[in-house]
Amino acid sequence: MNGARDRLHRPPVVPPGFWDDATLRAALAEQHMGRVVAAYRRHHAHTSTLRQTDVARWAGLSQARLSRLETGPPIKHLDDLVFWARLLDIPAQLLWFQMPGTPHPVLSAPPEPSEQPSGGRYRLLRFDDHLPPDEADIAAMQTFREADRSYGGGRLYSEVFHYWNTRLAPRLFNGDDDPAPKVFAAAAGIVEMAGWMAHDAGRDDRADRQFRRALELSKIGRDRQLTVHIHASRAHLALHRGDPRQAIRQAYDAEMALSKAPASPELTARVYAMQARGFAAIGEARQARRLLVRAEHALDTAIATTLSPWVSRFDLGSLASEASRSLRHLGDLTAAAAAQRVIDLRPRERTRSRALGQLTYAAVLADQGHPDHACAIASGVMATTGELASYLVVSHLHDLRGRLLCYRTSPSVTDFLDLLDHTVNTMTWIPHRSDGLSHAGDR
Structure with missing residues (x-):
């Protein structure tokens, strides 16, 4: 009985020889992750065939979306491929793509002080110099995303600045030919990432400048999905800075841009979620709840789409996070359940998003008169985020302190x-003064 119950919550430990199955090998050879998932479910080593609802629950997806993944076109987005490879624990040597943390690009451990270059600085990240520039940019973005989950914006903002100066700026401004639009799209993606890292490092004025510049670059780069994404990022920043009406305007700009962009249920859901948070912040409960429902329906839309590599994913865990924030503004007791869902859907390696979900849950508990439980949760967050330089997490801790x-x-x-x-x-990483890293994307 316990084994059957566990199967509903996490992938089983597979026996030796599991990955030698002919159907699995054929799906891997076809480079179709959906068919790999289907072959995994039906493998004879399981005591009974795993249901789509079981695997969908592990992944934080609806059963309908998993069905489309198994039978639709192969997914191309590296974030998705890495997610499924990790969830199912697929051996790296069987994959047709490079997993983060293996030869290119890789995270490098900080060297000993005697190995640091003059000035005392070292590079936290290393990138493969042998990839074509366009592929290298996409691989770099994946590396930044992976590292961001472990190190936080407080440590990585200077890394993005370094990439801009050494890899992108020369191609934009020093070439003999006019840069192709995709170079501007890459620049927009990297500068937008710099904006998020500045925000996570507690530098919101700088984040606003980077988002505005990224928006301009995305239009030159003709990446309309990225344009939508950046408008939504600006809406998030406006909410964080206490300007919900500006956030609503930015979210409506994002919705207008959606009509000109390739269809994306994830982008649509994110735009509705940002609108919902804005209306919740001004007390428009009915409108906020209606938009949250629209966001959930958008994520369950049966549309096979390709997402720009410069756009970060927006899944059920992301929606649960935005919903918990909206419901807290409205004083809705279901905010605790939404925050708990974030914790359930986020694996432990998603340190920051999991911590923010836990702290939101702790704040709701404090408001409901359960301070001891709130303290226990927050103490656990502090114990697991010692290496994470995230001012957003610190801000949530300060908010909880006040409560x-x-x-x-x-x-x-x-x-x-x-x-x-x-x-x-x-x-010591919390900024108290300017550190000279204010120019990523400024030139």
Whole structure:
């Protein structure tokens, strides 16, 4: 009974020789991840055929979307391929694509102080110099995304700046020929990434500048999906800065841009989610809930699409995160359930998004009069995010601190507040002054 219940929540440990199955090998040879998933489900090693609903639950998808993945065209987006390879624990030597953390590009461990170049700085990331430039840009974006989940924007903003200066700026401004639109699209994607990392490092003015420049570059680069994505990013930043009406305007601009972009259920869902957060922030509960429903329906739309490599994914976990924020603004008790869903859908390696979901859940618990439970969750976040330089996580901790002050007569709350203050005071990466890294994408 326990084994059957576990099967509903996580992939099983497969026996030796599992991947030698002829049907699995054929699907891998076809480079069709959907057929690999189908062959995995039907493998004779399972005590019974795994249902699509079981595998969809592991992945945080609907059964309908998994069915389309298995029977539709092969997925091309590297994020998706890496996700499924990790979820099913497919041996790397059987894959037709490069997994992050293997030969190109790779994360490099910080060298010892004696190995650092003059000035005391070292490069946290290394990139493959043998790929064609266009492929190298996409691979670099994947590396930034992977590293961002482990290190946070507080450590990676300078890395994006370095990539801009050494890899993109020379091709944009020093070439003999006019750059192709795809170079501008790559520049837009990298500069938008710089904006998110600046935001995560607590530098929102800088993030706003980068998003505006990225928007201009995306139009020159003719990547209309990226244009939609950047409008949504600007809406998110406006919400974070306390300007919900500006966020709604940006989200409506994103919706207008959607009509000119290749169809994408994920982008559509993200735009509706940003609109919902804006309306929730101004107290328009009915409109916010209606838009959250539209976002959920968009994610379940049966459309086979290709997503720009410069656009980050928006899945059920992402929607749960936006929904929990909207519902908290409205004082809705279901915000706790939405935050719990984020935690359930995010694997442990998604350190920051999982931590933000946990802290949102803790804040709801504090508001509902459960301070001890909130402190326990937040203490766990601090224990697991020691290497993550994310000002967003710190901001959520500060917000929780304010919510717990009315319970400071409780010994457990007092102990937590002392631990929180000590932990934040030791975070030397938190910006107190300009560090000269303000020009990524400025030139």
